[in-house]
Amino acid sequence: MAELYHECGVAAVAALSTEDGPSVSQAPLVAEHTARLIPRMLLDMQNRGQLAAGMTSYNPHRDALLETYKQLGTVAEAFRLNHRPKFEAIMRGMDGSAAIGHVRYATCGGSERSLAQPFERAHGRKSKWFALAFNGQLTNFKELKQELLAQGDYHLKRDTDTEILMHSISYELQDEGPEIDWQGVFSRLAQRFDGAYNVVLISATGQLVVARDPLGIRPLCVAREGSLFAAASESVPLSNLGFTRIESLAPGHLAVVDGHSVRVSRFAEAPKRAHCFFEWIYFANVASTLDDCSVYLSRARLGKELARLEDVPRDAETIVVPVPDTAKAAADAMAYELNLPSVEGLMRNRYLGRTFIEGTADREAKIRLKYTPLPEVLSGKRVLLVEDSIVRSTTMRALVHEIRRRGGAREIHLRVACPPIIAPCFYGIDMSTREELIAPRYADLPDGGLSEEAQNRLARELGADSLRYLPVDAIARSVGLSSNQLCLACVTGSYPTPAGQRLYEIGMEGSTCHANGSGGIRAYE
Structure with missing residues (x-):
């Protein structure tokens, strides 16, 4: 249909320190090149958004521990996939052991490059410096915006729920120490948020966080094999990487990946499900499996x-x-x-x-x-x-x-x-x-x-x-x-x-x- 536009797609990947053998059925990657999987994953989700594409990677050997790259256009256009030297130049700057990515169609805000995701929030403390990408829509966006502006000296550069989400997470982090309790952070957010929100987040400590809202409105798939963890809005990007054990992240749950372990926990009660039926009849890749x-x-x-x-x-x-x-x-x-x-x-x-x-x-x-x-x-x-x-x-x-x-x-x-x-x-x-x-x-x-x-x-x-x-x-x-x-x-x-x-x-x-x-x-x- 030309009349109904898709929403967005998110992706995340991280190398794990493990002796379990190769990551997937393909040859194992060098850990620092793990971030290079993101454009490929986003290409498999191009059906979910063609307005913009972007990624943020983590590399402890860079001065910029987090580096964000995003452009308007399709994945091929944004990452210059049809021009090998330019693609390689982009990837050399984005190499890292963990990364998140996003393809966008605008449900909120306009089509400027500044609205492309991920959004990065710089901070002097590594644990509070993070980038995030978001799939969904916060239905109480207006109330959240008013609450945020009433809390003090906040200024919003963009009229979009993604920025509200970013600042809301920042607000919850202000009383956290170096070891972030991500389960607690998202538990507090869940009490305030209404709507659909799948989040992939990466911090300057190298932690990767993947979270799905308590109703599970939008799909979110995860997989781990050997030394590789990955997540995506659909199963196809994961199966095309060679994963054979792919699961849907349970609603109200999050996965925290810190380089050597994956911890899945519940951050909010999920008394009911509300999976969007349109994912099956229209949005998702026909080869995907969502929530079994x-x-x-x-x-x-x-x-x-x-x-x-x-x-x-x-x-x-x-x-x-x-x-x-x-x-x-x-x-x-x-x-x-x-x-x-x-x-x-x-x-x-x-x-x-x-x-x-x-x-x-x-x-x-x-x-x-x-x-x-x-x-x-x-x-x-x-x-x-x-x-x-x-x-x-x-x-x-x-x-x-x-x-x-x-x-x-x-x-x-x-x-x-x-x-x-x-x-x-x-x-x-x-x-x-x-x-x-x-x-x-x-x-x-x-x-x-x-x-x-x-x-x-x-x-x-x-x-x-x-x-x-x-x-x-x-x-x-x-x-x-x-x-x-x-x-x-x-x-x-x-x-x-x-x-x-x-x-x-x-x-x-x-x-x-x-x-x-x-x-x-x-x-x-």
Whole structure:
């Protein structure tokens, strides 16, 4: 989907002093070169953010014990991966035995280089000099900002929750001695924070800290084999390094790595889980496994759910076509269940940079740049077009038009492997006002959903012959977790945290004002 942007991805790696043998199945690294794994890990998470990339490394033999490098652009652009001498020059300055990294899409703040992560907080004492990277969104950002500014002589350079997180950690460190009690620090933070927050932090003592919020809203995977520890927002970067024993860090837990040991402990009670279901149906790499649930199998089961509901007449001229790329697993499974061909009727230009697309104002022109319908496949066909989600609808409307006009499809039946998105996300996904969403305009059921008649009306607006969403209860069946372990807020309007629910209610009030001509407000603001 071009309408729904990913949040961020974090990575961490550290060499351990151990006699257990090689780090992973590959040849062991020289400890000082461990930090060089970060760009490779970030490249495996490029799907989670293309705005900026960066890293911070620790090297006790440098004057700058912590060194931070970050640039706007993709991982390849930021680290100059296509220019070997320049990449090597960057890495020589970043060599170290431990490092953290980040790929960014902005859910809070703008697109300036200064907002790229990691954020580094310099200090004269090594234990209080640290850098951090953050995945998620603090829903009580405004209250935390006010609290911080009221505590004394604080000044905020950036209007972003990452800076609030950095200063909040600094505040908690002020009474700590040289041996930081990271469990205590994050325990105190958990009492104040509301929202999603996965943190990777590295200090000038060489300690690495990896923490996951008590609800586990965003995924966070960890692995240790031999002399190497690593963590990432998804399992793929770890499996591609050669790790064979990869686990999800339990919600409310942190791992502290100090060069020779890894200590995992609980910093906050986790009475419930609220894993974001969108990670499985859209965000994560299809090869990832998150919280013991396969992304690929989850998407395939979504396709089976679509097949179970299908009632469009099927003949030799009926085909299933996925919208590349995240809908392919669902489309293939749906087609298999219906005994129909799943064909690539849309070709996606995978070498088109985002900057080039964003320089084009016209929506249909963007679609023509990004997707090419194949008339040889589509012409005269009844097309079951499978998409992973519909958020704002502008992309889908233009895509349906192009499939009919350029592709020559006879009928287009849109099938969405997700329930209607009726509420915004305040936990790290870029859909922050209800007015931006298409489904609430057609919602006619008590729970905010769309009846068959409402779905038909929306289909007509999109230019499709029919439209079907999946029901909410299909999500838990497909992911393989019970509904009370998932965050379903964007499809139910029921949020797992108090501040999230409050922001939604503020947004609903803003919608009313907007309808009355008074102008809506962005709930996050």
